[in-house]
Amino acid sequence: MSAPKSAPKSAPKSALAIRDLVVRYPGLDAPALEVPALTLAAGEALLVSGPSGAGKTTFLNAVTGLDGRGQGVVAWDGINLIGLSEGARDRWRAGHVGLVMQDFHLFPALSVRENVMLPQRLARWGRLPPALRTEADALLVRVGLDRPQQRAGTLSRGQKQRTAVARALLCRPGIVVADEPTASLDPVAGHAVAELLVGLAANLGASLIVASHDPVFAARIARHARLEGGRFVTGEGDAA
Ligand SMILES: Nc1ncnc2c1ncn2[C@@H]1O[C@H](COP(=O)(O)OP(=O)(O)OP(=O)(O)O)[C@@H](O)[C@H]1O
Ligand SMILES: [Mg+2]
Structure with a gap:
């Protein structure tokens, strides 16, 4: 996928180093998450599984800086997200991370294309380079959507998640x-969505972290880590 001239540049490749991460929530005696050490090479993919309440979302919130309450070090290319202000984490995330959640978080009245471009529109105060629209439409074709003007509210669930995948990848993030x-x-x-997500992240050279039980991810992502009670219990030689 070659970038049009004025499209946003790829973020630099991103490597993760976690040390002595502890996340506590009010009302819970034990930490929700404890990760003594975990590293991810730039461009590497990691699949995180584990039972409900094991801490998967807590882990993802820590590595994306969505939640900055932990103690320890969660550093992407030497930038420790813990200790950054919420605003600094938001700015860092906007430039580095493409996020896909279980719920699609689309605006139903907006077109598919507008939904894909919305985060960039907000980040750039509405001034979008014309090439971004071309890039958005090209990404939509890559994810199998060829009607960029369709209202998002009329999409099937699978198509909604494909739109969310395109939105996550539009700024060519170094981390997905x-x-x-x-x-x-x-x-x-x-x-289909799992294949797209893994394939497109690999094409970008992005580091990929997925929390899922879906066997498609288990088949496509070599490195697996299982969380139980807030600790990695298998598959993580460096995270025991
Ligand atoms: N903001 C919060 N305040 C208090 N406790 C929380 C908060 N967020 C999560 N928890 C608790 O932390 C633990 C881990 O939750 P988390 O959402 O990370 O689990 P999960 O593995 O993602 O589960 P699921 O598979 O159901 O999504 C749970 O016991 C949960 O109730
Ligand atoms: Mg969760």
Whole structure:
């Protein structure tokens, strides 16, 4: 996928280093998450599984800086998200992370294209380079959507998640993070979304972290880590 001239540049490749991460929530005696050490090489993919309440979303919120309450070090290319202000984390995330969640978070009255471009429109105060629209439409074709003007509210669930995948990848993030991205889809739509997410992240050279139980991800992502009670219990030689 070659970038049009004025499209946003790819973010630099991103490597993750976590040390002594502890996340506590009010009202819970034990930490919700404890990760003594975990590293992810730039461009590497990691699949995180584990039972409900094990801390998967807590982990993703820490590595994306959505939640900055932890103690320890969560550093992407030497930038420790813990200790940054919320505004600084938001700015860092806007430039580095493409997020796909279980719920699509689309604006139903906006077109598919407008939904894909909305984060960039907000980040740039509405001034968008014309090439971004071309880039958005090209991405939509890549994810199998060829009607960019269709209202998002009229899409099928699978198509909604494909739109969310395109939105996450539009700024060519160095990091792609997905929290149960296929959990609300039927198996066929989920399979397609999982293949797209892994394939497009690999094409970008992005580091990829997915929390999911979907066997499609298990088949496509070599490195698996299982969380139980807030700790990685298998698959993580460097995170025991
Ligand atoms: N903001 C919060 N305040 C208090 N407790 C919380 C908060 N967020 C999460 N928890 C608790 O932390 C633990 C881990 O939650 P988390 O959402 O990370 O689990 P999960 O593995 O993503 O589960 P699921 O598979 O159901 O999404 C749970 O016991 C949850 O109730
Ligand atoms: Mg969760």
